Each structure stands twice: as C-alpha cells, then as structure tokens.
Amino acid sequence: MRASPLLANALISAVAALAGCGQVDDPAAAHDAPAEPGGDAGAPDAGALAPVYVVLFTHIEDSTPAGPLGTEPNRAGYLAMRRTLLDMAARAQAHDLTWVLQPDWKLLEAALLYEDAATTASTGGKNVLRYLREDLGVVIDPHSHENGGYNYTDVAHLLEQLGVGGSTVIGGHIWDPALPEFQGWDRFRAPVTGQRYPEASWRGDILIGAGTPNHVNDPLVSGVWRPQDRDHYFVDDPAGNIVALGAWHDQVAGVDELVALRAAGDVPPDAMLTASWNLQPATLTAPGGLDDVEATVLAPIAAMRDAGTVVATDFTSLVATWRSAHGATAYVHQP
Ligand SMILES: [Zn+2]
Numbered sequence: 001m002r003a004s005p006l007l008a009n010a011l012i013s014a015v016a017a018l019a020g021c022g023q024v025d026d027p028a029a030a031h032d033a034p035a036e037p038g039g040d041a042g043a044p045d046a047g048a049l050a051p052v053y054v055v056l057f058t059h060i061e062d063s064t065p066a067g068p069l070g071t072e073p074n075r076a077g078y079l080a081m082r083r084t085l086l087d088m089a090a091r092a093q094a095h096d097l098t099w100v101l102q103p104d105w106k107l108l109e110a111a112l113l114y115e116d117a118a119t120t121a122s123t124g125g126k127n128v129l130r131y132l133r134e135d136l137g138v139v140i141d142p143h144s145h146e147n148g149g150y151n152y153t154d155v156a157h158l159l160e161q162l163g164v165g166g167s168t169v170i171g172g173h174i175w176d177p178a179l180p181e182f183q184g185w186d187r188f189r190a191p192v193t194g195q196r197y198p199e200a201s202w203r204g205d206i207l208i209g210a211g212t213p214n215h216v217n218d219p220l221v222s223g224v225w226r227p228q229d230r231d232h233y234f235v236d237d238p239a240g241n242i243v244a245l246g247a248w249h250d251q252v253a254g255v256d257e258l259v260a261l262r263a264a265g266d267v268p269p270d271a272m273l274t275a276s277w278n279l280q281p282a283t284l285t286a287p288g289g290l291d292d293v294e295a296t297v298l299a300p301i302a303a304m305r306d307a308g309t310v311v312a313t314d315f316t317s318l319v320a321t322w323r324s325a326h327g328a329t330a331y332v333h334q335p
Pocket of ligand 1 (some may be wrong): 059060061143145172
C-alpha cells in the first residue's frame with residue numbers, strides 16, 4: 001500500500017493509538033475471533049471435558065479502503081476488499097465456523113457510498129454487510145481506534161445505518177491506563193455519545209482484544225470476567241456491567257495449549273477458557289492468503305470442533321453461554 005507522507009503520519013499515529021489491531025505488518029499481533037451468529041455457543045456435555053471457546057475475527061482498519069472517500073482508487077480498493085470478505089465468509093461457512101468481522105469507520109462510510117444497484121447485483125440486492133450477516137452467517141461488531149473524528153459509538157451507528165447494528169462488543173481497545181493511548185474502557189459503564197454523529201448513543205459491554213500499541217506487551221490471559229476498574233483490570237467484580245474476554249496467544253498452537261491445560265485438570269472444570277485472534281486483512285488479501293488461512297486456521301479449528309475440544313463462536317454468543325451454562329462464574333487464567 002502506498003501512502004503520502006501526510007497519510008503516513010496519520011497512519012503512524014493511528015497505529016500508535018490502536019493497540020492490538022495488527023495495523024502494522026506483524027504476524028505475531030493477536031486479536032480474538034467468533035462463532036455461531038446469535039446462537040448458543042455450545043455448552044459442555046456432562047462428563048466430557050469442557051471445550052475451549054475460540055473466536056476467529058478480522059479487523060478492517062480505518063486506513064481501508066486507502067485514499068480519500070469518493071475517489072476512483074478508493075472505490076476500487078473497496079470493491080477488492082468486498083470480494084475478499086465474501087470469499088473469506090464463504091470459506092468459514094464451508095467449515096461451519098463462525099467468523100467475526102469488526103470494521104472501523106472508513107469501510108462503513110465507503111459502503112454507504114458505493115453499495116448501489118450495480119454493486120449489490122452480486123449480493124442479492126443487499127449491501128455486502130447485510131449479505132455477509134444474513135446469507136453467510138458472519139457476525140459483525142464495531143472496531144474503532146477512535147481516530148479520524150470517529151469513536152466507537154459512531155462505528156456502531158454506521159453499522160445501524162447499514163442494517164447490521166445491534167452488537168455491544170467493544171472490538172479491541174488499549175487497556176493499560178499507564179499508556180497515553182489508553183482508551184478509557186470504563187466510559188462504557190454508561191452510554192457514550194457519538195463524535196461524528198452526536199445524535200448517536202451506544203453502550204458497549206463486551207471488551208475483547210485488550211491490547212497495547214503494536215501489541216508489544218499484550219496481556220496473556222484466557223477466561224471471562226468483569227474488570228473491577230481501570231487500575232484492577234484483571235480482578236473480577238461480580239457487580240461490574242462490562243464483561244472482558246481473554247485473547248490468549250499463539251493462535252491455533254495457543255488453543256492446543258489450552259486444550260492440554262484442560263485435559264491435565266489444571267483449571268477448574270467449570271472455568272471457561274477463551275482464545276481469539278485477528279485474521280488480518282493483509283493475510284487474507286496476500287496471494288494464496290485465503291488458502292493459507294483455510295489450511296492453517298479453519299481446517300485445524302474445525303477438526304478440534306469436531307473432536308469436541310473446541311467451540312468456535314462469536315463474542316456475544318460466548319458471553320451468553322457464560323451466563324447460561326457457567327452461571328456467569330468468572331475465571332482469569334494468567335500463567
Ligand atoms: Zn485496529
């Protein structure tokens with residue numbers, strides 16, 4: 001991707017402000033991923049080992065599509081990304097795996113501009129986001145680096161405008177209050193007003209992808225809990241009105257670790273173990289990238305799902321299962 005010096009500076013500050021997104025080419029950068037849209041993420045069978053809950057997701061950053069909105073290169077970039085998203089969704093669906101899409105504001109403003117009769121001819125007359133959700137089973141949540149004049153509420157508002165709103169997932173944030181980029185997740189204890197769209201109001205209540213800028217010092221944690229406050233993020237407060245999910249690490253190998261941990265009896269039988277990561281757009285759009293994702297992520301996760309050791313889900317369904325099947329019992333695994 002080419003960028004002007006001005007845009008490059010904007011990108012650098014955006015990257016600095018948005019930890020855990022893998023906006024920089026960093027294959028080790030991790031986010032989390034999803035499962036069954038709106039459904040039960042699956043409860044453990046009596047007598048069997050509880051599964052590890054895995055969410056596969058993709059962040060579309062606020063640099064995409066590149067260039068000013070309304071220009072031909074921007075439109076071309078949008079249409080190319082559109083094809084990639086449809087291809088990825090079809091592959092996830094073929095493996096009966098939930099895939100979660102978490103776009104920042106720019107892709108959504110582009111969709112409002114470019115999803116016309118000609119564009120939607122390939123998607124049953126629906127905009128691509130609606131088609132992904134309604135026809136291909138994709139779960140869609142907001143993602144926001146809160147740059148460019150847009151905050152999380154604005155992204156949630158744009159999703160509503162496109163007919164795919166309703167998620168209360170805060171799709172990635174800088175968790176560490178000691179960092180200047182700290183995103184103040186505790187704002188969401190109460191509804192937050194939009195910045196670009198001040199008439200909009202939204203209260204996210206599921207935190208995923210607790211990160212640090214460029215993911216250099218992301219916390220290693222698996223489980224589900226309610227962070228007590230900004231200075232005690234990993235302490236559960238049963239009265240807390242925001243739930244956090246641990247991302248864990250190392251993608252499929254990390255899931256293997258958690259399955260082994262479970263099998264060894266090293267965690268309480270009813271504790272929910274979680275892992276999620278970002279299948280980055282740069283990976284999906286690379287030559288052979290989708291084939292690679294299918295071979296190295298979708299196939300092995302589907303095999304673990306078939307073996308009963310993993311449930312692949314989305315963040316909202318995961319939390320619903322935590323409440324319904326685990327009595328909202330917090331567990332924070334931090335080795
Ligand atoms: Zn991001």
